[in-house]
Amino acid sequence: MINARSVTLRRGTRVLFEEASFTLNKGDRIGITGANGAGKSSFFELIMGTLHPDAGDLTLPPGLEIAHVAQETPAVERTALDYVLDGDRELRTIQAEITKAEAADDGFALAHLHDQLQHVGGYEANSRAARLLNGLGFAPGQENRGVTEFSGGWRVRLNVAQALMCRSDVLLLDEPTNHLDLDAVIWLQDWLSSYPGTLLLVSHDRDFLDDLATHILHIEHGKVTLNTGNYSAFETRRAEMLSQQQSSFQRQQRELQRIQGFVDRFRAQATKAKQVQSRLKALDRMTLIAQAQADSPLEFSFSPPDKSPSPLLKLDEAAAGYGEKPIISGVELTISPGDRIGLLGPNGAGKSTLVKLLAGVLPVLSGERIAAQDLRIGYFAQHQLEQLNPEESPLWHLQRLDAKATEKELRGYLGGFGFRGDQALESIAPFSGGEKSRLVLAMLIYQKPNLLLLDEPTNHLDLQTRDALSLALQDYAGALVLVSHDRYLLRTVADELWLVADGSSQRFDGDMEDYRRWLNEHRTARARSVSEPVAVDKMKKQTPQRTEVDQRRLLKPLKTAMEKAELAMNQSILARQKLEERLADPDLYQAEAKDRLETLLLERTRLEQSVEQFESRWLEAGEALEAASLE
DSSP: OEEEEEEEEEETTEEEEEEEEEEEOTTOEEEEEOOTTSSHHHHHHHHHTSSOOSEEEEEOOTTOOEEEOOSSOOOOSSBHHHHHHTTOHHHHHHHHHHHHHHHHTOHHHHHHHHHHHHHTTGGGHHHHHHHHHHHTTOOTTGGGSBGGGSOHHHHHHHHHHHHHHSOOSEEEEESTTTTOOHHHHHHHHHHHHTOOSEEEEEOOOHHHHHHHOSEEEEEETTEEEEEESOHHHHHHHHHHHHHHHHHHHHHHHHHHHHHHHHHHHHTTOGGGHHHHHHHHHHHHHOOOOOOOOOOOOOOOOOOOOSOOOSSSEEEEEEEEEETTEEEEEEEEEEEOTTOEEEEEOOTTSSHHHHHHHHHTSSOOSEEEEEEOTTOOEEEEOGGGGGGSOTTSOHHHHHHHHOTTSOHHHHHHHHHTTTOOGGGGGSOSTTOOHHHHHHHHHHHHHHTOOSEEEEESTTTTOOHHHHHHHHHHHHTOOSEEEEEOSOHHHHHHHOSEEEEEETTEEEEEOSOHHHHHHHHHHHHHHHHHHHHOOHHHHHHHTSOSOOOHHHHHHHHHHHHHHHHHHHHHHHHHHHHHHHHHHHHTOGGGGSGGGHHHHHHHHHHHHHHHHHHHHHHHHHHHHHHHHHHHHHO
């Protein structure tokens, strides 16, 4: 489908990669990996045609529908649902043509366009867009809010939904999980696993790549390699390849030294001239093996806290929220040195609220927050990136924390976080989000906290930094509370999981797979609670001790509603089939039958809506009946 032959791409004078040749086939799910600045985003621009190769050819089939996540969301005066529907460009084109045909009173064109609308799923488009919004964390009803009412992170989710709405052949996703919580990440992964086209994905989420990718396209040191398998398989093969290359390099270096030693020793002896010349020719003919090189890994660690009182922090029947309204209440939690707690829970349930309560950022509305005298908190949240001084350097930020430390000591410390050489002295204004996150982490770690509170610390961090953070946290001697959408980090760092849901917090007895199942059940229950008829609400108020007669009496209205909806739906489907047969009559499209055609087209639209409406009622009644039967 996508074929690259000897492609070279430059940005200015810098070569991003050269002589790249590969073929990406329909249905492949390709993870694009490489260090920041290696050329991953530029590769996407190459696919979209906004960049062109400096050498070689990149060929795509004609008429290929390519979807990508927009980098910015325009401040448009339209609802979130309409904005997402804009992603289906063919649907919007047909709808615009229908409007024109109606204005021109062109019955023949309308018949053809309504057939096209049905073919592209136009009658189900609204429900499809609503499901995308719901999966990405939007609450029921928010689809009718204006785009301008949403914050930056939620607008990113709107852009993701718009890209998924497009019935594309190729889907380009550049760090789609950065602004998503864990629930939305899991939903997106499930959605992408059934995507029928070719998926090209840039992600620093190891689990996301492992579960989705069938191939890894890696960009490193100006070279592009395409590998079969997921990220873990690629990482294993790459380590083996680098090890073999380094072994070959070392063997060749020993052979070079041996030959050069012979030449140096006998160069002046006439009797050895022929042997010397023979070895010099061997040196000339030898293809030098390059020393194995991988992207420089980050290495940093936490110094032991100066003091570790036990317990460090305790919440006793604590409640917290905004204003006087509690988001969570009745929280009982004791944190001691060495505790590793990962917080789970649906979007908006109160995970960040709990972290802010622990950090002392939010006051206790009721209950108590009891902190040890020597408690020293290191709190990481995304808003702290905005508190950095953009005009100053990484070194300046550390010097504010420790004026007595020497520049050499601080620059050595910063080097472990990737700020090497002159970068430690440069203004951070042009730094990427990942570089700023690394600086905030460096500042937190330098202060030797005995309690770390990390709220989504991996946003914008690349795989190398995430791996380094994971290793450092595993050796950290203090206590840790972590909120993250990175399942690999949660698995490798957290010893116990707590679930924040329904206004409370409690220990979660299970692992990440158990949470995935809980989340699916929670979503189903939430959808059911929104759609259940009033009859079910009345049933819930009844005493749980029911006789069989009571049960039958309460279930009868639901069964009747389900049967009526099914009967009406079948009648509408039958009427639609008969109408389709009438619309197949060629005489209907003659000029003299124009009014009759328009009447039939309007009737078909009404029947389409009727089928959808009765189907929804039938499904709702069925779900309500199932829920009531289990009670």
